[in-house]
Amino acid sequence: MMRDPANSNKAIMSSMRQLEIRTRRMVNDSLAGAYHSVFKGRGMDFDEVREYTPGDEVRTIDWNVTARAGRPFVKKFTEERELTIFLLVDISASGNFGSGVSSKRDLAAELASVLAFSAIRNSDKVGLLLYTDRVERYLPPKKGRRHVLRVVRDILHHMPQATGTDTVKALDVANRLLHRRAIVFLISDFETSADPAAARAELRRAMRRTNRRHDLVAVHIEDPREKELPDVGIVALEDAETGEVIELDTASRAVRKRFKELSSARSLRLVSDFRSEGIDTLQLQTNAAYMPALQRFFKTRERRRR
Numbered sequence: 045m046m047r048d049p050a051n052s053n054k055a056i057m058s059s060m061r062q063l064e065i066r067t068r069r070m071v072n073d074s075l076a077g078a079y080h081s082v083f084k085g086r087g088m089d090f091d092e093v094r095e096y097t098p099g100d101e102v103r104t105i106d107w108n109v110t111a112r113a114g115r116p117f118v119k120k121f122t123e124e125r126e127l128t129i130f131l132l133v134d135i136s137a138s139g140n141f142g143s144g145v146s147s148k149r150d151l152a153a154e155l156a157s158v159l160a161f162s163a164i165r166n167s168d169k170v171g172l173l174l175y176t177d178r179v180e181r182y183l184p185p186k187k188g189r190r191h192v193l194r195v196v197r198d199i200l201h202h203m204p205q206a207t208g209t210d211t212v213k214a215l216d217v218a219n220r221l222l223h224r225r226a227i228v229f230l231i232s233d234f235e236t237s238a239d240p241a242a243a244r245a246e247l248r249r250a251m252r253r254t255n256r257r258h259d260l261v262a263v264h265i266e267d268p269r270e271k272e273l274p275d276v277g278i279v280a281l282e283d284a285e286t287g288e289v290i291e292l293d294t295a296s297r298a299v300r301k302r303f304k305e306l307s308s309a310r311s312l313r314l315v316s317d318f319r320s321e322g323i324d325t326l327q328l329q330t331n332a333a334y335m336p337a338l339q340r341f342f343k344t345r346e347r348r349r350r
Contacts (some may be wrong), residue, residue: 050091067157078342079162083227093117128185129163130171131156132218134232137207137285143269146191146330151265152231153199160192168179170195177208178216207285209236225228231263234314252321263316271299271307
């Protein structure tokens with residue numbers, strides 16, 4: 045059966061519009077001031093001198109101009125506000141998993157949309173890199189609603205050409221593409237089919253390199269079924285990225301316990317690696333509202349930077 049392109053485009057536009065309305069409301073209601081205070085510009089730029097008016101800070105008086113003019117003048121500064129928010133989003137096959145209403149990729153798309161609309165509300169640039177085990181899509185950082193809608197459309201509807209994950213390659217490409225310091229949000233479930241120990245060490249080195257050049261924020265997205273198995277008897281679990289299938293007897297308490305232990309240990313190792321590299325981390329679950337977690341993240345980051 046052939047898909048009607050017109051209906052397909054209508055569906056895409058409808059989903060984008062719904063997401064824009066929802067995330068814009070969240071930005072305006074919940075994140076208006078938090079984003080600005082957490083992600084400040086690089087400093088203050090001199091703007092001009094103007095005549096002193098009562099209430100001006102005495103320490104801003106320009107004494108050279110004041111001496112020449114014979115009356116007080118003050119220096120006026122503006123915050124160097126413009127930032128670049130760069131969204132590095134994992135769209136590998138493992139992100140399609142979701143045990144509830146939303147998949148991990150759905151959650152990644154919505155979070156990225158909130159960050160993108162927060163950025164343009166503050167006149168910042170937004171860039172995007174979608175990746176699997178290769179770079180799938182790159183949008184250079186730009187401003188404006190039209191550009192952000194394109195970012196959102198690509199996150200929601202880009203069809204990946206591969207199933208695997210190579211976060212190290214994606215970070216290295218981002219480092220080559222970004223010539224000015226940026227806030228890089230790495231949004232991923234951090235699942236990989238590679239050797240765990242080697243992949244972990246390689247990822248740490250790549251994150252370290254990126255965090256030295258930019259401000260790296262790791263967003264770890266999980267689904268509750270990846271942390272704990274239900275008691276439903278024999279199940280076949282397929283690795284979405286490699287196609288490998290294993291059978292587990294979930295009726296066995298020992299099997300469920302071991303699965304939970306391994307999952308918890310993996311999550312703890314990730315958190316430990318992020319902290320060791322000085323990388324801010326946001327952990328999200330597909331079965332929980334993400335806005336409270338995002339607000340806590342902003343508040344914690346602001347307190348620490350103060």
